[in-house]
Amino acid sequence: MTAPAVTLTIADPEAMARLGALLAGQLRAGDVVLLIGELGAGKTTLTRGLGDALAVRGTVTSPTFVLARTHPRAEGPPLVHVDAYRLRDAAELDDLDIDFAGSITVVEWGAGLIEHLVDDWLAITIERPTGGSTAPEDDPDAAPVEPRRVTITSVGERWTDLGWLHAAGD
Structure with a gap:
């Protein structure tokens, strides 16, 4: 049994980090979060907010080059942040020897891989708009602010209630 998907509009990077912090309050050892989205969508920003809320040691950055x-x-289980972009199959992900049961694991680019290794996960799809973005009114030289559409889907028995998400988005 899974919960219905929840779709949110996340206004800016700060709101994405707050979503990560909100998610952190729900996580425990054995939880897996699959992040889906193109480059620059906000996957690492969400993970950074999650890591800050979990009070992890070290700065959360993209693990692209270390996998x-x-x-x-x-206190509590470690956060394992995985970038599966260069992995060809679930066996290569499994070869990383991640302690899924003893960690909170966030996997970027793991669609098609993670489902071969765990039974339950939270899938978070982040969609970035194409074109039409505007710079903040108070700083026209700043990078454009592009709201993201975030769809959260549960897989398995662990995530049958996504009611905690009502505190996020829009």
Whole structure:
């Protein structure tokens, strides 16, 4: 049984980080979060907000060149942040020897891989608009602000209630 998907509009990077922090309050050892979205969509921004809320040691950055980065915590399970972009199949992801049961694991680019290794996960799809964005009114030279459409889908028994998401978005 899974919960119905929830779709949110996330206004800016700060709101994406707040969504990560909200998610952090729901996570425990054994939880897997699959992040889906193109380059620059906000996957690492969400993970950074999650890591800040979990009080992980070290700065959360994209693990593109190391494939997986473990962020220990003073208390609680570590956060493992995985970039599966260069992995060809689930066996290569499994070869990373990630302790899924003892960690909170966030996997970017893992669609088509993660489902071969775990039974339950939260899939978060982040869609970035194409064109039409505007710079903030108070700083016309700043980078454009582009709201994101975020769809959160549960897979498996663990995530049958997504009611906590009512505090996010829009």
